[in-house]
Amino acid sequence: MSERVKFFPGREIRSRSIDEVLASEYAADLKYSWASGAAMSRFLIELKNGRIIARKCNKCKRILLPPRIFCEDCFRETDGWFYVKDTGTVNTYSISYVAADASRLKEPLFVAVINIEGATEGMGFLHLLGEVSEKELKVGMRVGAVWKPEAERIGSILDIRYFKPI
């Protein structure tokens, strides 16, 4: 066989401006209210109290964080609540220069997956790093939560401002 296709269809719009081509526009205005769920409600309440809580599964013996009311592996209800520490190690990190809409940030954000001490090895969550310079960042770095003052906490992942080196 040989090349049978010589022409590939499609017409490119080269104009940079969306106003210079025929198009119709629409801006969606959708609002949502997400119920926090059985596991996450407790987790958020505990954040307000300045503590991090996980769930344990007595079958696989894992301490699950983020907490869930089911174990996805054993596929059974988890067995109870378990407080973990507010310290951990940086599993991986990155430095964000862009916002969600791809625009540039004025100051870069330090982003990390933090394995939380007390949870099963390798279990953690996404958060920000602070009080640290770019040069000091490294995988395996030990960090601790910097909490907002109690009066400012609302039951949100942002009740932890960021994690800092300890």
Add this chain to the structure above:
Amino acid sequence: MMVRKVCVIGAGLTLFRRRMLETGKELSFEACRMALDSAGIQRKEVDSVVMGSAPDAFDGVHMKGEYLLDGAGGYKRPYSRVYVGGATGVYVPVSAWWHVASGMSDVCLAVAEEKMSPLQPHPQYAFWSIFDHHMERPLGVTLLWIFALEMRRYMAVHGIKEEEIAQVSVKNKHNAIDHPCAQLPAEITVEDVMKSEPMVWPVKRLDVSPPSDGAGAVILCSEEFAKKMTKEPIYVAGCGWNIDSTYWTNRDLYYPQYLENAAKMAYKQAGIANPRKEIDVAEVYDPFDYKELHHMEGLQLAKKGEAPKLTTAGVTQRNGELPINPSGGLLGVGNPIAAAGMMKVCEIYFQLTHQAGKRQVKKEVHTGLAQAWGDLMQYSSVFVMRRR
């Protein structure tokens, strides 16, 4: 397995560009018509249609399967839209395969389309809604974060340098120069990649594929039908798919175990014991340069941490011992999400039928593989094809 043998007898592809005049339906139509023409059949001979397209949020159309149907050739046919995030493009022919393998269809049209350009100011914004409501969205998470975190972890575990990873972008953008549909073909250097604007370190501008519009299609059919149409049918040798937990911060990102699982599923069906020796050419998913390396390892085409070394040694070049992404990949041809995976399936079909022109790899090829990856860095689809 009691299944029928399935063949690929045609492929079609539109241009990949940042913004196309054609609607998603029109792009789908163009790709389907080209695939039908190349197979030498008409829509009336198509028994069923599988359509693939990624997030509805790009288009702002919340019933995209139905919206695209008329252009996708699905009118009054058994028709479905499948969606497994970025892995959709290779999952579409997997789904088409079981339509034919089961005996339910003799001919199945598999089409994938993506039009990312409608969403303003940038399609990346659509990905905001894939993250956890309570744990992640309040932090201002972007899609680039998770890839940068995965790339950093991969680098940290194996001691891989950014410069080694950048070689992939250099190779793929170069390969794309010979692809007639390519959006970002270029001759660049490792230094160019290193100096390009940092987006979310270690990810820089030239480590990333562009957003695109485009469509692709292939025709799958029974062996009996294929033998009527061509002397040299291409066989579907194996399919695999697998997904890991959505709790992505609970797994070690340095290695895609779910891809190993998907690959082993496909290799078992294809009777492949040593993929490194038995796969002649592969199109692995490369939305970022590090992903080509990561995926080569998951596919067992390289040992853990070995893919950068193979790249440096030239093994993955078009004239190399194991050509990877001879099309130019997503980095060079473009990344209209679902259509990008389908472009890879088309490329393996073109390679196995010697229709790749200037892109034809130097070695003789019998078995080729296409792979895609998606959702929250958790899903992989694998499609292995073989020339008898």
